[in-house]
Amino acid sequence: MKYTFLKVSIPVLLLIITMFVITSEFIQPAPEKKLTIATGSKSGNYYKMAQEYKTLLEQNKIEVTLINTEGSVENIQLLKDKKADIAFVQNGILTSEEKNIEFLANIYYEPLWIFYKNDNYTIEYLIQLISKKISIGSQGSGTKDLATKILNDNGITNENSTILTLGTKESKQMLLDGKIDAMFMVTSHDSIAVKELLENPNINVLSIKRAKAYGQKYGFMEALTLHEGTLDLYKNIPDENINLLSTSANLLARPDVPAELIRIFLKQVKQVHQKESLFSTENQFPNLLNTNLKINKEAKQYFTKGDTWLESIFPYWIASNIDRLKLLLIPLLTLLFPLFKGVFPLYQWSMRSKIFRWYKILNSIDKQINTATFEELEKFNEEIKELNVEIQEETKVPLSYMGEYYDLMVHLELIQNKIKTKSNQIQINY
Known part of the structure; x- marks a missing residue:
């Protein structure tokens, strides 16, 4: 009886193994667990966020390399040159689809801060900066790109003003020393530089009177209000309501980055950014809103449907491997059905x-x-x-x-x- 059973089962098992081997030739191999992320300067918020991602990703056995850059413009070029897999980019830098770049997510608001010397007068309109010395951010930064658009639309150019391309650290120091009149900075509200300048009585922040108008003109921007005392109730910072114009921080990726890496990366992004913050409610970020770029297929799937059934049961990489091998289940089930019968x-x-x-x-x-x-x-x-x-x-x-x-x-x-x-x-x- 045992001999008869083996005589029947062994050929069937050999046939199943053969089908697995043949079918596996048509399945993509597991991706190399490595990601390169273009961030920004080490003093910026992009780098701070990237460090959080790196810690979480390394817990999932993914090797992460961070590239420090001058900012969004340089990050976009790194994606095009295939020197980075994922990059932080300020919304609005890319205004149309790029073949070699896909949109992953908006991750948080990035207000535009315009600080100027307190010379006992209040600036309410950007046009009042004509003839001033203005720092608009370093070359390759998103701040420079946005500031240039806004200043040009207000008729402020190098012909009637002095426009300098300086980094945040240098701009802040020159403003404090009185060597420039104003500086533009696009960054999160919890930036150290923002807090230091808001606390300084010799520096004012421009409350943009026409913030909503700018929001309508530039579709990628929104008007936000920073209410009096929000950042520090004891010190009453700021000491009045401030109308801000805000863009958002985007994550972009090359289209050839493996879907498994994109998905597990977005899981960490969601873990970091889904919490309530000063300008956003819980689960408002990350999202796929307010973009003209091509949305990554895996990002759309993840933010629309969430975790798969397998991911809710198994750790991510086990679920991913089972999902990759699902093609093998077709011949297996075909053979097992008559066998079980x-x-x-x-x-x-x-x-x-x-x-x-x-x-x-x-x-x-x-x-x-x-x-x-x-x-x-x-x-x-x-x-x-x-x-x-x-x-x-x-x-x-x-x-x-x-x-x-x-x-x-x-x-x-x-x-x-x-x-x-x-x-x-x-x-x-x-």
């Missing part, structure tokens, strides 16, 4: 064969009883006892076959009695 009859046959074998022994003994000698009857009796031990102690019969089992035991006892009766007759005759 044949297992039950085979099992039935194997159970019955045991009972039939015992009946065969009993039948053979029964046919010889009438002509057997006393010695042969004693031998038959010993065989019956051994058979009884084998049936009761050494063989486990499933409950579904107990009917046949008890019939066998009755017949076994019947043969024992028949042997005993025959033995008694022979003894009497002697």
